[in-house]
Amino acid sequence: MGTYPFQDRPPLVAVTREGMYCAAGDFHIDPWRPVERALITHAHGDHARTGHQRYLAAEPGLPLLRKRLGDVALQTLPYGERLDIHGVTVSFHSAGHVLGSAQLRLEHRGEVWVVSGVRL
Ligand SMILES: [Zn+2]
Secondary structure, eight states, X not given: OOSSTTSSSOOSSEEETTEEEETTTTEEESOSSOOSEEEESOSSTTTOOSOOSEEEEEGGGHHHHHHHHOSOOEEEEOTTOOEEETTEEEEEXXXXXXXXXXXXXXXXXXXXXXXXXXXX
């Protein structure tokens, strides 16, 4: 058995000091400390924080995110639309939580992860 018990490569998403981090795509998800690129699942304050360089979120959440974050560098994607970030295909899918809330789908080299946006 190698370093990783269930596969031959590191997990696509890992928890770091700043929050969840996708090393392959070099972005964070709902980070709690300032980072360069933050993918945001929804506009609640424990997910969408100020202080990041760039934001990416689902388009329907734009009004709420603008209200919370102000005039930040915020790019949005319609639900289901895919974006390639350094070889990681990301897309947002409705989470039915608050307006514009999303689950985040990540695909990299045949591996698919879903980040629900729910904190347990
Ligand atoms: Zn929430």
